[in-house]
Amino acid sequence: xxxxxxxxxxxxxxxxxxxxxxxxxxxxxxxxxxxxxxxxxxxxxxxxxxxxxxxxxxxxxxxxxxxxxxxxxxxxxxxxxxxxxxxxxxxxxxxxxxxxxxxxxxxxxxxxxxxxxxxxxxxxxxxxxxxxxxxxxxxxxxxxxxxxxxxxxxxxxxxxxxxxxxxxxxxxxxxxxxxxxxxxxxxxxxxxxxxxxxxxxxxxxxxxxxxxxxxxxxxxxxxxxxxxxxxxxxxxxxxxx
Amino acid sequence: xxxxxxxxxxxxxxxxxxxxxxxxxxxxxxxxxxxxxxxxxxxxxxxxxxxxxxxxxxxxxxxxxxxxxxxxxxxxxxxxxxxxxxxxxxxxxxxxxxxxxxxxxxxxxxxxxxxxxxxxxxxxxxxxxxxxxxxxxxxxxxxxxxxxxxxxxxxxxxxxxxxxxxxxxxxxxxxxxxxxxxxxxxxxxxxxxxxxxxxxxxxxxxxxxxxxxxxxxxxxxxxxxxxxxxxxxxxxxxxxxxxxxxxxxxxxxxxxxxxxxxxxxxxxxxxxxxxxxxxxxxxxxxxxxxxxxxxxxxxxxxxxxxxxxxxxxxxxxxxxxxxxxxxxxxxxxxxxxxxxxxxxxxxxxxxxxxxxxxxxxxxxxxxxxxxxxxxxxxxxxxxxxxxxxxxxxxxxxxxxxxxxxxxxxxxxxxxxxxxxxxxxxxxxxxxxxxxxxxxxxxxxxxxxxxxxxxxxxxxxxxxxxxxxxxxxxxxxxxxxxxxxxxxxxxxxxxxxxxxxxxxxxxxxxxxxxxxxxxxxxxxxxxxxxxxxxxxxxxxxxxxxxxxxxxx
Numbered sequence: 001x002x003x004x005x006x007x008x009x010x011x012x013x014x015x016x017x018x019x020x021x022x023x024x025x026x027x028x029x030x031x032x033x034x035x036x037x038x039x040x041x042x043x044x045x046x047x048x049x050x051x052x053x054x055x056x057x058x059x060x061x062x063x064x065x066x067x068x069x070x071x072x073x074x075x076x077x078x079x080x081x082x083x084x085x086x087x088x089x090x091x092x093x094x095x096x097x098x099x100x101x102x103x104x105x106x107x108x109x110x111x112x113x114x115x116x117x118x119x120x121x122x123x124x125x126x127x128x129x130x131x132x133x134x135x136x137x138x139x140x141x142x143x144x145x146x147x148x149x150x151x152x153x154x155x156x157x158x159x160x161x162x163x164x165x166x167x168x169x170x171x172x173x174x175x176x177x178x179x180x181x182x183x184x185x186x187x188x189x190x191x192x193x194x195x196x197x198x199x200x201x202x203x204x205x206x207x208x209x210x211x212x213x214x215x216x217x218x219x220x221x222x223x224x225x226x227x228x229x230x231x232x233x234x235x236x237x238x239x240x241x
Numbered sequence: 242x243x244x245x246x247x248x249x250x251x252x253x254x255x256x257x258x259x260x261x262x263x264x265x266x267x268x269x270x271x272x273x274x275x276x277x278x279x280x281x282x283x284x285x286x287x288x289x290x291x292x293x294x295x296x297x298x299x300x301x302x303x304x305x306x307x308x309x310x311x312x313x314x315x316x317x318x319x320x321x322x323x324x325x326x327x328x329x330x331x332x333x334x335x336x337x338x339x340x341x342x343x344x345x346x347x348x349x350x351x352x353x354x355x356x357x358x359x360x361x362x363x364x365x366x367x368x369x370x371x372x373x374x375x376x377x378x379x380x381x382x383x384x385x386x387x388x389x390x391x392x393x394x395x396x397x398x399x400x401x402x403x404x405x406x407x408x409x410x411x412x413x414x415x416x417x418x419x420x421x422x423x424x425x426x427x428x429x430x431x432x433x434x435x436x437x438x439x440x441x442x443x444x445x446x447x448x449x450x451x452x453x454x455x456x457x458x459x460x461x462x463x464x465x466x467x468x469x470x471x472x473x474x475x476x477x478x479x480x481x482x483x484x485x486x487x488x489x490x491x492x493x494x495x496x497x498x499x500x501x502x503x504x505x506x507x508x509x510x511x512x513x514x515x516x517x518x519x520x521x522x523x524x525x526x527x528x529x530x531x532x533x534x535x536x537x538x539x540x541x542x543x544x545x546x547x548x549x550x551x552x553x554x555x556x557x558x559x560x561x562x563x564x565x566x567x568x569x570x571x572x573x574x575x576x577x578x579x580x581x582x583x584x585x586x587x588x589x590x591x592x593x594x595x596x597x598x599x600x601x602x603x604x605x606x607x608x609x610x611x612x613x614x615x616x617x618x619x620x621x622x623x624x625x626x627x628x629x630x631x632x633x634x635x636x637x638x639x640x641x642x643x644x645x646x647x648x649x650x651x652x653x654x655x656x657x658x659x660x661x662x663x664x665x666x667x668x669x670x671x672x673x674x675x676x677x678x679x680x681x682x683x684x685x686x687x688x689x690x691x692x693x694x695x696x697x698x699x700x701x702x703x704x705x706x707x708x709x710x711x712x713x714x715x716x717x718x719x720x721x722x723x724x725x726x727x728x729x730x731x732x733x734x735x736x737x738x739x740x741x742x743x744x745x746x747x748x749x750x751x752x753x754x755x756x757x758x759x760x761x762x763x764x765x766x767x768x769x770x771x772x773x774x775x776x777x778x779x780x781x782x783x784x785x786x787x788x789x790x791x792x
Contacts, residue, residue, distance in 0.1 A: 050652040054790050071790075074652035074710040087649050091565070094544070101553070101643070102561035103653050112553035118662060129542045 001186055002026040002049060002155060007058030020042045020210040021058070026188050031181045033201035034162055034190040035234060041210045042190040043083055046159050049188070049209075050080045073090055076104065079153035081161050083190075085140035091125040091131035093124065093143050097131060097150065103153035111150065121176075122169050131211060145173065158189035162196060174200050180210040194231045206234065245356030248347070248365035255724070256364055279734045280311075282741070291375070298383040311384065316490040318380025319405065322373040323486050324450070326406040328444060329372055330413035332437050333365045338421060338531070352526040353521050357705055361514070364413065369406035379400040381493070397496040401489050401505060406514040408485060411519040418523045422530035422749060434574030438582070485511060521753070557661035558655065564661035570635065570667070575726045576642060583632045584675040589680050613702030616762055618692045619699070620754045622683050623766065624747045626700030630675040631634040634730065636668035640719040640792065641729035647792055657789035661716075661781070664706055672704040695763070702770035703746060711739045716781075717790040 002025070026032040036042050047053040047079040049060055060067045065074040088096055101111035105146050107233045119125040123141040132140065133146045141164040148156065156177070162170045177187045177200060191197055195202055206214040214221060221233055254260045265273035298314055305311045347357070381398040383388070488508040544552060556564070570576045640647065650660065659783025679700075680693045714735040723729050729737070753765055 023253060039777070042623050047648070052648045052651045052792075071655060072654045075652065082652070083683070084645070086645060088565070088569060088646055089567050095565075095568065098553065099561050100557075100653070102556045103655055106555070106560070108550070108553045108555045115553065116549070126543050128758060133481055181674045223488045 001029050001061075002188055003059075003061040003065055004045070004049070005061075007045075007048060007060060008056045009041075009048060009053065010056055017210050019048070019159050020053075022207070022210070022212050024205060024212060024215065026186055028186055029181055029184045029190070030202040031177055031200055032185040033204040034188065034207065035192075035197055035204055036195075036207035040220065041069065042207060043159055044210075045207070046080075046116045046188075046190060049157055050078055051075055072102040077153060077155050079148035079151065079156045081141075081144050081148045081156075081158040083163075085144040085164070087132065087144060092130065092131055093128040093135070096143060097128070097147055100147040100150065102121075102163055106151055114150045114152070114205065115146060118150060121172050122146060136164075138166060138169070141165055142169060149176070155186045156188065158187070160192070162188055162193060190218040194229075194234060198230045244352050244358035245363075248352060248356060248360035248573070252360055252364040253367060257367065272784045273292055275734060279732065279737065280784070282734065282737045291379075294376075295379050296381070298379050299387075302383050302387050305331075306387075311388070312490065312494045314369050314380050314384045315493050318377050319401075319486045319489045319493075320483075322376040322402075322405050323409050325372050325481060326369045326409040327412060330365065330369055330406070330410045331417065332441065333368055334413045334417045335364055335433055335437050336408075337361055338417070338433075348532065352522040357531075358414075360528045362410070362519070365413075366406055366410055369410050370403070373402055373405045377405065392495055394493070397501075397505060398493050401493050401508070405489065408483075408515050411515045414519055414523065416526075418527050418530055422526050435578065438574065442586055443509075446593055460701040470535050495703055524595075528569045559659050559663055562655070562660055563666050566639075566663050566667040573726050575605055575730055576638075579730050580633045580635050580638075581671050581674075583677060584629060584671050587629045587632065588678045591682060598702065615692065616754050616759050618688060619696060619766065620750055622679075622688060622692055622696035623700045623703070624750065625683070626676045626696055627703050627747060630672040630681050630700065630704040631707045631739060631743040633671045633675070633703055634711075634733075634736040635671055635738070636708040637666055637714060637736040638730050638733050639664040639668070639712060641716040641721060641723075641733050642726070643736070644729065647719075651789075651792065657785050660789070661712060661785060664712060667709040668711065669701075669705060672701055672708065676700050676704075678747065679684035695766075699766045699770065700765070702774060705769050706755075706773040706777055707743055707746070709740060709774065709781060710742060711735065713777065714738060715782055716785070716792070719792065721792070777789075 003023040004022055007019055007022050008017070010017050013211060022041075022045065024045075034042050034045065039069070048055050048069065049062065051074065051144070055068070062074045062077045065077060067074045088099075090225050092100070098111070101115075102207065106114075114124070115128075119128060122145065124139055124142050126144075127139060129136065132143065135137050141161070145158075145161065153171065158177075165173065174196070177189070181187050189227065201218065203215065203217050204221070207214055218230055262273060262276055265276065298317075302311050302314050305313055377398065381395065381402075385394055385398070419626070485508055488504045488511075492501055492505030492508055495504065570580055643650065675699050680697055683691070683693050683696070718731050718735060720729050720735075749769075750766070753769075754762060757765065
């Protein structure tokens with residue numbers, strides 16, 4: 001579960017408000033889709049949850065652990081996929097995953113099993129011994145996904161995880177997200193693809209200009225807007241709100 | 242050519258950050274001040290070399306004036322600028338291939354092949370022009386002032402200077418393009434970077450040897466001037482092989498006469514013609530050498546079941562972080578050559594200098610052993626260890642080198658103190674290696690073992706201080722936004738600053754050595770770094786979480 005309470009964040013000397021007093025609760029057992037136009041505050045929200053950025057005010061709890069007060073324990077709950085999979089290009093895929101395993105203190109057997117299983121699923125087993133710099137964007141995305149999921153974190157936070165994935169891997173990921181949520185855990189992900197949001201998410205949140213303008217199910221949103229397509233409703237919302 | 246010029250503008254801006262600097266001047270004075278500070282620091286660090294060259298030119302003018310040959314000052318400037326443009330040109334052209342700014346986006350644009358090469362050429366030309374300006378500036382300045390030349394002399398000289406790099410740089414492209422195309426070398430980036438680095442080292446060693454040779458002969462610059470001027474001397478040889486250098490000299494020196502003007506005109510036209518020929522004849526070849534440069538051959542090496550135990554091994558987070566630091570640094574040629582490699586390089590240069598130049602060896606030997614003065618032996622030994630150990634820039638670039646990767650690290654449950662410990666150990670490890678290598682060198686110079694041992698301990702204490710200060714600087718002012726690894730390493734003000742701090746500490750040690758007795762000195766040599774170390778440690782310990790979270 002993720003609880004965001006009265007969180008605000010400004011950037012730079014000019015105090016540009018990236019997030020303006022947002023409140024949000026992502027429950028156990030649900031896939032929560034986070035939608036919004038470019039620059040709305042999606043990635044900033046995700047970076048605050050994962051402890052990459054400091055918030056100006058408010059608090060964020062991940063499974064009841066305060067990200068500010070106990071960052072290490074909070075981060076242990078999280079598997080995070082950043083929006084840009086450019087990571088340590090001079091390491092091999094295997095070295096990167098071993099590093100992640102060490103940081104999460106996974107034992108050798110457990111990590112071997114999990115890495116091999118995920119690498120098989122995402123079809124990059126044969127590339128793990130190669131340098132990450134030789135990977136395509138999609139392969140890097142798969143590697144980062146494996147790194148985020150291999151330690152069985154209860155909370156998945158995925159920033160645009162489908163970008164660069166081939167259809168089979170995207171399908172695999174969606175299936176895994178469903179299984180994860182069905183086992184009572186949390187998936188929070190941002191996306192621009194309405195179709196994915198509509199099909200995969202239990203609930204969605206829409207953010208614009210640093211404020212959350214809607215939280216609920218896709219059906220609730222459609223009811224409010226006379227059963228238009230999600231795409232149309234989304235466009236309407238971000239223009240009018 | 243307008244597309245070529247537009248592209249050149251983009252390349253120049255991305256390589257030298259000119260428009261960012263102008264923007265900073267208007268809107269972000271702090272950043273602009275940092276850039277100016279960095280440029281001044283670099284200029285200051287080169288000032289010794291520059292001063293020597295200036296002194297040499299003045300001396301040369303005075304000496305040659307007596308036989309009415311002072312024009313050779315200009316010829317030497319032209320020859321030096323041409324040779325250096327050729328040498329640096331090769332490095333620049335190779336580097337431009339590998340930090341390929343065109344990426345696939347530029348290649349996909351409807352830009353003519355000739356424009357692509359033209360833009361690259363202009364980008365490389367800028368750096369060569371700076372080198373040429375320095376060498377010509379000194380020669381022309383000394384000659385012009387001492388001969389009381391008028392404004393026309395300087396105008397002609399500036400025109401000549403602008404055209405000097407064109408032919409040598411074209412020669413570099415004529416050599417490198419076919420090599421890249423037919424040798425399929427664009428995929429061997431790392432190898433080339435290392436070879437390029439070694440070529441740079443070779444130039445530095447040869448330079449040091451020359452400086453040493455002439456600094457230690459009693460005749461001083463006169464000897465060098467004679468050897469430059471004699472038949473088959475440098476000027477004569479270059480003049481014969483690269484005849485246009487004589488045209489430029491004549492063009493500048495005889496600027497008042499028609500023949501001089503014709504020489505200059507001939508040189509300008511020849512330069513333009515060579516560049517045009519380059520663009521005409523090698524644009525296609527250049528294009529095919531950059532096309533496919535980003536292709537990667539995959540080896541497909543499966544992990545076998547019997548390997549699992551070996552490849553998946555649990556390590557403690559700190560040891561894993563340390564291993565990551567080592568791999569990321571040693572596998573990136575720019576980091577390796579400017580970091581750990583320096584630990585091997587500097588002592589190697591010293592050994593070569595001592596071996597080739599016995600006289601300087603004798604001087605050092607007598608300096609260290611002659612007086613049998615423990616104080617100075619300790620000062621020199623410690624200073625050498627501090628100098629070599631601090632030039633690796635490992636900790637003073639440790640956060641900047643992470644670039645955007647720092648955000649991945651911040652998302653992981655890594656204790657900031659563990660990450661910083663790993664970075665400190667990484668620096669200290671090469672500090673130890675540096676001290677051991679310098680220790681062996683000192684042993685070779687017959688320095689008593691106990692002095693080496695004491696220096697090892699004191700030197701490393703000081704290095705610990707320097708490493709911690711490097712980390713503190715990096716945590717406060719990291720350079721995280723960069724598009725090629727040269728920037729966090731070679732354009733990092735923290736790294737330059739740390740080298741100055743190191744010199745300041747060595748300077749303080751010298752003052753102490755001069756003014757206090759031996760017993761107190763040894764005590765002071767231990768106490769000072771321990772106090773500094775404590776201060777740095779307390780500051781870091783208190784602020785580490787805050788500084789890390791702020792990154």
